[in-house]
Amino acid sequence: MADKGEPAVTPESTDAAVSGVEIQLEGVTKRYPGSAEPAVNDVTMTIPAGQLVVLVGPSGCGKTTTMRMINRLIEPTSGRITIGGEDALELDDVRLRRKIGYAIQQAGLFPHFTVAQNIAVVPGLLGWNKKRIAERVDELMDLVGLDVAQFRDRYPRQLSGGQQQRVGVARALAADPPVLLMDEPFGAVDPITRGNLQDELLRLQADLGKTIVFVTHDFDEAVKLGDRIAVLGEASTIQQYDTPEAILANPANDMVAGFVGAGASLKQLTLLRVRDVDYPDLALTADAGESPSELRTRMARAGATYALLVDRRRRPQRWVHVRNLSSATSLANIGRSVGDTVSTQSTLQDALEAILAEGGRAVVTGTRGEYVGMIDIETVTGVLAQLREEHEAAGTDGAGDTGDGAGGRAAAGDGVGPAGGAGAAADPGAGAS
Numbered sequence: 001m002a003d004k005g006e007p008a009v010t011p012e013s014t015d016a017a018v019s020g021v022e023i024q025l026e027g028v029t030k031r032y033p034g035s036a037e038p039a040v041n042d043v044t045m046t047i048p049a050g051q052l053v054v055l056v057g058p059s060g061c062g063k064t065t066t067m068r069m070i071n072r073l074i075e076p077t078s079g080r081i082t083i084g085g086e087d088a089l090e091l092d093d094v095r096l097r098r099k100i101g102y103a104i105q106q107a108g109l110f111p112h113f114t115v116a117q118n119i120a121v122v123p124g125l126l127g128w129n130k131k132r133i134a135e136r137v138d139e140l141m142d143l144v145g146l147d148v149a150q151f152r153d154r155y156p157r158q159l160s161g162g163q164q165q166r167v168g169v170a171r172a173l174a175a176d177p178p179v180l181l182m183d184e185p186f187g188a189v190d191p192i193t194r195g196n197l198q199d200e201l202l203r204l205q206a207d208l209g210k211t212i213v214f215v216t217h218d219f220d221e222a223v224k225l226g227d228r229i230a231v232l233g234e235a236s237t238i239q240q241y242d243t244p245e246a247i248l249a250n251p252a253n254d255m256v257a258g259f260v261g262a263g264a265s266l267k268q269l270t271l272l273r274v275r276d277v278d279y280p281d282l283a284l285t286a287d288a289g290e291s292p293s294e295l296r297t298r299m300a301r302a303g304a305t306y307a308l309l310v311d312r313r314r315r316p317q318r319w320v321h322v323r324n325l326s327s328a329t330s331l332a333n334i335g336r337s338v339g340d341t342v343s344t345q346s347t348l349q350d351a352l353e354a355i356l357a358e359g360g361r362a363v364v365t366g367t368r369g370e371y372v373g374m375i376d377i378e379t380v381t382g383v384l385a386q387l388r389e390e391h392e393a394a395g396t397d398g399a400g401d402t403g404d405g406a407g408g409r410a411a412a413g414d415g416v417g418p419a420g421g422a423g424a425a426a427d428p429g430a431g432a433s
Ligand SMILES: Nc1ncnc2c1ncn2[C@@H]1O[C@H](COP(=O)(O)OP(=O)(O)OP(=O)(O)O)[C@@H](O)[C@H]1O
Pocket: 032, 033, 035, 039, 057, 058, 059, 060, 061, 062, 063, 064, 065, 066, 217
């Protein structure tokens, strides 16, 4: 039988060297002239040093206004903002530019400046010498994945949207500020480029450990990027400020639940990887050199209906059913090929897709593509149940999707092998490999 033990959830820690500083907003309000209602009303929040905090909320709720008060592009009407303990209002322009990088949608590049000149803007304002600027430009282009020789002297119009965004991020990082403000920086690019830019930002942040305030109205982007998410309502009132896991498991109110949307439990699966959970090593493996009769004996002894054929490097090749063996003279060409596999690096969301495509369980491969185990629907639903329990114990009642439908299906098949095959459910003890 498949192992029904509680899956251990052990998300890896992200121990970047922190170069960021804490930002505090205390009772910050912005009233635009002529408006009866404040655009931002009495916001108090702490953005911890070295974390990526996402401000997310509906259009017009005041996200941009809140962010732009941090770098004083907008002056607060009242309240206090400190950056690394210093009052933002008391920072002069030079210190402000050194401390805070700023990246916006469509990059906001100067069209008549080359890539290098765009990246060099802040270092130039700070009075760096030419050599130091040139070195920094090269270093940053490399950091954001732009080939120096190819792109240095191009103009923004000669770049794709994604390349422009990379230049925008490089420019924001130019003076190595501890704080980075990013206002929908990936809002104007196609979904694939957007996913790549998000991955790169996560990679960069793992190295840089900046304090990043990131504005978006895309909740999925917030879940993917945020160490913490602030869900904002009208006039930037904070509806919930917590980790993505906690918000997905326990939306604080109907507004947050609406924003989280359907499938909240399933979204949590993007936060965990296969290597974070216990998946059983259940398949009985064989290589093509073994004789069919030997394998049949081993399968009978283990009570297995299916065996997994692996190549010399233990990479999964095909599933062989016990009934394929009676007439076979060799294992070379029998069975059917292993379908979607997942790696230990895959997210549980990707694993779930493979499990569903494979009818209940999927083969897990290690870093060299070798067989390391099987992950099944019970493992995934067990993780969801455990996350829910943890968050229910910690907080308010969950308002999201419970994922019970998938849990109901999980009880159906215990056999090891390509589920959906008639023999799969009758596989009592495939423990050996
Ligand atoms: N310069 C301004 N003068 C007057 N009202 C403004 C000004 N800038 C923004 N507002 C108003 O303040 C409110 C908040 O705007 P803000 O741009 O901060 O929202 P947002 O959440 O960033 O919106 P979006 O997601 O659409 O960019 C809106 O009602 C907007 O109309």
